[in-house]
Amino acid sequence: MAGENKLYGVLAEFESPKDLLHACEKVREAGYQKWDAYSPFPVHGIEAAMGQKPSPLGWMSFIGAITGASLGMLMQWWMSAVDYPLVISGKPLFSWPAFIPITFELGVLFGALTAFLGMLLLNGLPRPYNPLFSSERFARVTDDRFFIAIEAADPKFRTAEAKDLLTKLGATHVELVEGQA
Amino acid sequence: MSESHSHARELTPGDLRLPESSLFARLPAIGGVIGLVGLGAAFGLSSADHHRIDFWMSLLTAFMYFLSIALGAMFFVALQHLTRAGWSVVIRRLAENMSMSFPVFLALFVVITLGSGHIWHHWMAEGAMNDPVLKAKEAYLNKPFFFIRAACYFAFWLWASWFMTKRSASQDESGDVSHTRVLQKWSGPIVVGYGLTQTFAAFDWLMSLDPHWFSTIFGVYYFSGSVVAFLAFMNLVIIIMRKGGILGHVVTTEHQHDTGKLMFGFTVFWTYIAFSQFFLIWYANLPEETIWFDHRMHGGWDKVSIALAIGHFVVPFLFLLPRPVKRNDFLLGLGSFWLLVIHFVDIYWLAMPPHYVDGLKITASNVAAFVGVGGLFLAAFGWNLRQRNLVPAKDPRLAESLHFQNNWG
Structure with a gap:
């Protein structure tokens, strides 16, 4: 990655939907706004865990x-x-x-x-490119891994804090992702 | 296990039986008394004119109304087996118990038989077959065949409801999955038999009140209303039971949301069928067909017709459309109550105009017969609730139903 690229956010990998659900609850409780969960299949209860409002x-x-x-x-x-x-x-x-x-x-x-x-x-579709695609591990999101990405654009975002939080929540791997949103 | 979000739900023995103190456990006695008093009052309060046609029509209307709930329940049970549904297992036994009320309807039909010559006098009366139009229908519209058909309908309903409930209840003891397989296999033929018997029963008992008139969609019309009424009744039973602490943590908002969605869907289906029936007859404008709607566009019946269009479609459609309404006990209960009321208006509107061509009439006997038949139906439902577990305790899909959740939407 080129050095002048802006930081997009922190990407954390989880091994099971259960870990993902639990982590979502905690990330929500930590007060982050600009973040998302990624999963190969729909996970029951994730809307509530993420605190999503009913869709209009x-x-x-x-x-x-x-x-x-x-x-x-x-x-x-x-x-x-x-x-x-x-x-x-x-x-x-x-x-x-x-x-x-x-x-x-x-x-x-x-x-x-x-x-x-x-x-x-x-x-926000169609969206041909997402900075998360630059992560090699993220390819498994369509197979058997579950991810949470907290974006640097979040007002509460501090790189070290976000990394710590996700590691504590049982992420098997945490990395920084660069690129323009 | 430290599960913070998805609770592992399990049945406890307390979930399976009605508490003796609950209203539902006392339904057989309460409903039985109300039923007999109501029917007695319906007879006593009826006008003696024209061979007590007031009483006979009141009885037929109330009979067709509550019969539709039992038929809707039987259809629902068969549908769950046919589609191998998992979500509905925890509420299926309630529907099974509602569908076990056919013996009461058989008894009521035997009573109705005594007045059949007055109720269906347009084609049963002596000399009716001098009418060339009716003469052409005599191969179908004759008394022996009419009663043979009625016997066939009841035989099928009694057998099918007993078969599905018995198998389901047997599984509570043994946990044998083969019951589920047998029910899945037989639910197909049962739905076919249901469609035929229900359609022809609607032809025989309601459509033949005006024997010149015919509408091939009439059976579907009665069916669509039946399912709405059944789901509305089911919602009220679930809501009242859960308020009283019965099935409180077995049946959840998620199940109510789904029965609410089905009720909404079938309300739209009723509208589709009702409009289709009206539309084709209006468009073709043939006198022998339009006469039926002509009766319903005069003498106060016109207002009932408009009330039906608004009350059976516009109001419930807009009211039940938002998700939060279907997930709220009070609002879903209100919508269900409303649909049960308007379904009675619908049955009344189907049955009464041929006898009150001069104008809409609501008599004390109408009300008393409704209370009476309703009391007997509730008594049968309550009696059946006491006969077996409230939930199919060993159904192979029970766990799926206990954990059932709707997606966000």
């Missing part, structure tokens, strides 16, 4: 769905009753029951798209 994604998707449904009804009203009025099977021009299926479908479509795009946005 559900509400975003709900607003997306309501928007989609409203636009769907509005579009059909405009097409059938305003722009090209045509009497079909003797029914009123604005026959709302006939417009429900498309209203429903557009609600689902907008809700799903909002959920998908909102997920990308909230996760």
Whole structure:
């Protein structure tokens, strides 16, 4: 690593999901804000251990769905009753029951798209590069190792303290990672 | 073991039995008395006009209402075996006990049989078959076949609920995994049999009240409401039991969250089916089909129809949508109570209009029959709760259920 590279943070390796969960609780209690846990599979209870707040994604998707449904009804009203009025099977021009299926479908479509795009946005994706990739040991995060990285950008961050804390929590290996976030 | 975050949960013998002092243990006596008094009152308070049709229709409505909860429970049990579900093991016995109430419904149906000629008089009355439309349906709509079918439905429901509950309870003693395998194998045929019997029962007992009319989706409509009502009843039972210290650390917020999600889902499913039925009939605009909705758009029934759309869809959809609501005892209980109320409105709306074409009528007999049948259903449920463990104690997936957690979302 080149010397002028900025410190990204401290990366600690754990051997089991249980150790990871325990360490997450302690890192949270130590008051760090900018840190994350990395695991090859979803670990039950990790959200609570990390102190994560419920995601706003559900509400975003709900607003997306309501928007989609409203636009769907509005579009059909405009097409059938305003722009090209045509009497079909003797029914009123604005026959709302006939417009429900498309209203429903557009609600689902907008809700799903909002959920998908909102997920990308909230996760900061797509993100082709992460400084943690420079750690050779980190490659095992997709296999059988569990990691916590505390970022140098955290207001509480002191290199020595963070290293000490993670070592004390049972990390099998602690290293400094450099690179631009 | 020093586990700070994931507690190792285990059943204690105290979790398996109802405390004698609990309300649920006294249900057989309380429910039985309320049931008999209620049914007596339903008869006594009913108007004597038209062969006491007031009483017979009240009884049928209450019967179809509570039957739907038992049917929903039986479906739920079969579904858990069919999908080899692990999460639901700790609540499955409650559903099994609800589904063991079919003997009560058989007895009630025998009583209803006495008034069948009045209830289904549109096609059972003498001379009804002079109507060419009904004549064409005579191969299906005739008394002998009607009662043979009813016997088949009850035979199947009694057998299937007994079979699944008996096997499950036997496993409590032996811990033999083969019971689980047999139930998984038979749950497929049971769900098929359930679909057929439940569909035709809804055709026979509710749809044939208006025998000119037909809707192939009608059985699914009754089914969708059944499952909503069952899940709402299940939620209330779980919440009240846990408040009373029963199953307190066996069934958790995680299980309630899931039954809440299912209840929400089936509320949307009901809406989908209800709208599909209305939509196709409205669009085609054929008189023999629209007559059914025409009855429900006049004389006060129009307001019930709108109340159903709002109360069975808009309100529960928005109310049950947020995660915290489903994880809160009071709010989930409130939503469940509401759905049980609106489900009765739904059954009432299905059953009553052909007899009250002139307008909506709510009689004392309606209320008394509801209380009466409800009392008997609760008595059967309480009696069954006392017969066996509250939890399938040796189910191979018990540990998975005890430790079940939802993901963040």
